[in-house]
Amino acid sequence: xTLKKQIHSLLNEDVSFRDFIFLPLFFxxxxxxYFFHNSTFPLEQFQGRxxxxxxxxGIDIVKRVSTYYKGIGFFLLLAxxxxxxxxxxxxxxxxxxxxxLNSLSVIGFCTIxxx
Numbered sequence: 001x002t003l004k005k006q007i008h009s010l011l012n013e014d015v016s017f018r019d020f021i022f023l024p025l026f027f028x029x030x031x032x033x034y035f036f037h038n039s040t041f042p043l044e045q046f047q048g049r050x051x052x053x054x055x056x057x058g059i060d061i062v063k064r065v066s067t068y069y070k071g072i073g074f075f076l077l078l079a080x081x082x083x084x085x086x087x088x089x090x091x092x093x094x095x096x097x098x099x100x101l102n103s104l105s106v107i108g109f110c111t112i113x114x115x
Contacts, residue, residue, distance in 0.1 A: 020090065020098050024082030026105035029112055032075040039067050 042060060052061070090098065 020086050020102050022102050022105040022109055023086050023098075024079050026109045026112075027082045028075050028078035029109060031078055032071055033112055035074070036067065036071045
């Protein structure tokens with residue numbers, strides 16, 4: 001089955017995303033946080049004059065912005081991947097189990113986000 005047909009069949013299914021939306025978001029956010037939370041941006045070899053507070057404090061703006069966009073891309077890719085996995089595994093789990101997992105994911109999502 002081609003990718004286009006798989007996407008079309010997924011969209012035609014009666015899927016309620018509210019039943020499991022926080023499950024892929026939680027896994028994506030926790031993996032993104034794990035890989036990017038200790039990022040440092042030391043300024044190396046800057047010959048010009050200091051034009052901002054970040055430059056005078058030795059923070060590499062280019063590396064910081066690049067890491068920011070890489071983190072957003074990584075999060076979106078993982079969220080889509082985990083949503084696809086959960087859609088596939090939804091056939092093998094009961095709806096009550098999905099509700100419990102989604103509720104635990106909401107708690108974990110809030111813990112990571114508000115920590």
